[in-house]
Amino acid sequence: MAVKKIGKQTVKLQNPPSIIAYASVVGPKEGDGPLKEYFDQIEQDDYLGEKCWEKAECKMLQNAIILAMQKAKITTADVDYLLAGDLLNQIISSSFTARQLQIPYIGLYGACSTMSESLSLGALLIDGGFADYVIAATSSHFSSAERQYRFPLELGTQRPLTAQWTVTGAGATVLSSSGDGPYITYITTGRVLDLGIKDANNMGAAMAPAAVDTIKTHFSDTGFGPDDYDLIITGDLAKIGKDLTLELLKKDGIDISNIYTDCGIEIYDCERQDTHAGGSGCGCSAVVLNGYILTEIKKGTFKRVLFMATGALLSTTSSQQGESIPGIAHAVTIEMR
Amino acid sequence: MAVKKIGKQTVKLQNPPSIIAYASVVGPKEGDGPLKEYFDQIEQDDYLGEKCWEKAECKMLQNAIILAMQKAKITTADVDYLLAGDLLNQIISSSFTARQLQIPYIGLYGACSTMSESLSLGALLIDGGFADYVIAATSSHFSSAERQYRFPLELGTQRPLTAQWTVTGAGATVLSSSGDGPYITYITTGRVLDLGIKDANNMGAAMAPAAVDTIKTHFSDTGFGPDDYDLIITGDLAKIGKDLTLELLKKDGIDISNIYTDCGIEIYDCERQDTHAGGSGCGCSAVVLNGYILTEIKKGTFKRVLFMATGALLSTTSSQQGESIPGIAHAVTIEMR
Known part of the structure; x- marks a missing residue:
């Protein structure tokens, strides 16, 4: 069995990567919720000054990544891989963010599992000796998701009580081969x-x-x-x-x-x-x-x-x-x- | 710099993974092309007996993976990771294939770069000591792509000479930590x-x-x-x-x-x-x-x-x-x- 594999689906990291910085950007509704004190940026306008929700989502993701890099005191040139994905068709928020940042890019699709998918792969790439800095990131936007997956918001469709509310927000984690944890x-x-x-x-x-x-x-x-x-x-x-x-x-x-x-x-x-x-x-x-x-x-x-x-x-x-x-x-x- | 990194964006693998098996399944047009002798399965019906092209694409991807595993003389239980993606919204061909095969699954989106994206990650996971067997796979289907990205086929829209023809086909590669190459x-x-x-x-x-x-x-x-x-x-x-x-x-x-x-x-x-x-x-x-x-x-x-x-x-x-x-x-x- 592969040396770092324990059991059927689990890897035990031998040189556990450290999370050296992280950042979150959210929309107005999330900024009014119980976790508001934890978010780095709370946007008051869910368009973020853009013309459409898709571009707003992309900007939110970029902002979260840039903020996380600033906190880690690194630049895009330091980052070995950007691992990102989102809910939009062809993950355009992530790909257009990667275009902006010019970091070697691995696009992921795991729907709402993307944050742990990107963290997992990022940690493996560092533990494997392939990277010193990896950014794992993802985003979603209530309005871009609703109109893509469900109905135009203008319809005012009634939602059943089992329905969930897509979070307007983006998060980015900077993983490093050295650091003080977590x-x-x-x-x-x-x-x-x-x-x-x-x-x-x-x-x-x-x-x-x-x-x-x-x-x-x-x-x-x-x-x-x-x-x-x-x-x-x-x-x-x-x-x-x-x-x-x-x-x-x-x-x-x-x-x-x-x-x-x-x-x-x-x-x-x-x-x-x-x-x-x-x-x-x-x-x-x-x-x-x-x-x-x-x-x-x-x-x-x-x-x-x-x-x-x-x-x-x-x-x-x-x-x-x-x-x-x-x-x-x-x-x-x-x-x- | 990370030990296995050479230059800015390149990794030199220290224990190069071996490609121990591979398989390809194609549609009728590809089976009539210059490479026909190289394909394992040439389908005569681009629906593959399914009711729609999306399900046909998914079946083609499954067939390619199963065939590659048979050639490698391994079963799904041997495979550490399935790395796959495709062009359909939310990569349903890959995700529904992963549902069928029950292999730990990492969904990717790299559009038509997916074959080298999945091979890259698969090779890194093996070289890093995290896996013995990885399958890298992807698919596309002319008809599912046309109706999603361009126009309903029934319209008979004329295509400019710069346009390309989406291949109906699926390919799968089995990577292993040991083997005789490539x-x-x-x-x-x-x-x-x-x-x-x-x-x-x-x-x-x-x-x-x-x-x-x-x-x-x-x-x-x-x-x-x-x-x-x-x-x-x-x-x-x-x-x-x-x-x-x-x-x-x-x-x-x-x-x-x-x-x-x-x-x-x-x-x-x-x-x-x-x-x-x-x-x-x-x-x-x-x-x-x-x-x-x-x-x-x-x-x-x-x-x-x-x-x-x-x-x-x-x-x-x-x-x-x-x-x-x-x-x-x-x-x-x-x-x-």
Whole structure:
């Protein structure tokens, strides 16, 4: 077996990369939520002065990356790889950002799992000796996502209570081969699971099985259990997906309820902000990680966190053709040592 | 600098992964072209018995991967990572294939550069000690691409002579930490370049600057020149992009004309098959690599090849919003030793 592989899907990093800087940029609604104090930039205009939401999303992603590089005191010339993806068709936010920054670029698509997908690959590239600095980044925008995936906003379509609210936000993490932590120590790469959910307004339920599969695999590969973590946080399962995840794990005798939450629940005050089941989108886990989680790890609140962004790998075409919604979840262990 | 990095954008692999098997599946038009003897499966029905082209594309990708695994005498349980992407929105061909195969999955988006993007990452994951077997794969389908990116086929829209024909095909490569070659020895990861081309019917011109940039960077990082290669082959620049690439390189005093061709030119007999500037799509470089190139390397025709798939990172939305077309090219050195 490959030297750094433990178990079936997990890598134990031998020279754990350090997160030396991170940044988050959010829209007005996220800036009015419970995590507002953790974000670096809160935009008051969700167009960011651009003519359309797609360009606004791209600008937000650029701003998050530039801010993270400034905090890390590095320039684009120092960065070996930019690993990024987003929800827009052909990931234009990421590709146009890469055009602007001129960093060697690896485009990813993992839907809302992109933050942990990019962190995973970035950590592997550094641990493998291929890079000194990697930037992992992603973004989403409520308005660009709604009009691409669902309905024109002008229609004012009523949303069911299972629906989630796509986060307007971008997050960027700078990984380095040296630094004082937090460190990335384990990576569990997910498989695609699909239990047959077809309702695109119930993504949490569609993604929960993948989250459960990755948590179970992570525990079995590493020998860890719930007691080894202060926090297990999924990407954007929101209320319904979170409850399902707890329930499915309990059936297998695993109880993580004391240390488990979801980025889609933390980001909004769902009652007051009328976001139904909670937040979603690549930007959801990206800004919660690059705002709340990493800050609290650095403060010492959490010693070891399992961060697990989750993605629903559907498209409008696959839904129209009667397909169900496949889900994926990648887990990344982040800790101070 | 990271231990395995040479120059700015290039990695020299210290334990070069071996390509232990490869497979290609193509549609009827490709099976009627000059490379037909190299393909494993030539489909006579471009629906592959499915109800729509998107499902046909997905099936083609699955078939190519399963065939490559059979040739490698491995099963899905042996494979550490599936690295795949395609042109369809949210890369559904790849994600639904990953759902079927249940291999840990990393979804990529690099447009038509996906074959070299996936090969690059796969080789890095093996050289880094994270995997024993990786599958790199991609696909495209003329009919699913046309209706997503351009016009409904039923319209019978006339195509300008600069237009390229999206290849119906899928290719898969099995990389291993041990084997008798061909080996992947160098990887040059591209930056995104954009010289302002806005015509989505002239992708070759839009991608040529990225190809030129990556070739120049590869030469300067490695110290290699045209004499060190028997073949330099770009992904899908086709006639116009190929001529531009040669011209731009000549301006910098680099002449690769004796050893240079493009997958988009090789795959069709453009005059007889009425494919205008030539082939394109993720599947173009995928089937030329996993048919013609690797077979001829194994035969000894080519000793060292620079394979460089090229991608146009536009979307219909970015074009409608007036954006030009960013391009990217990743280079992979493949050789017998």
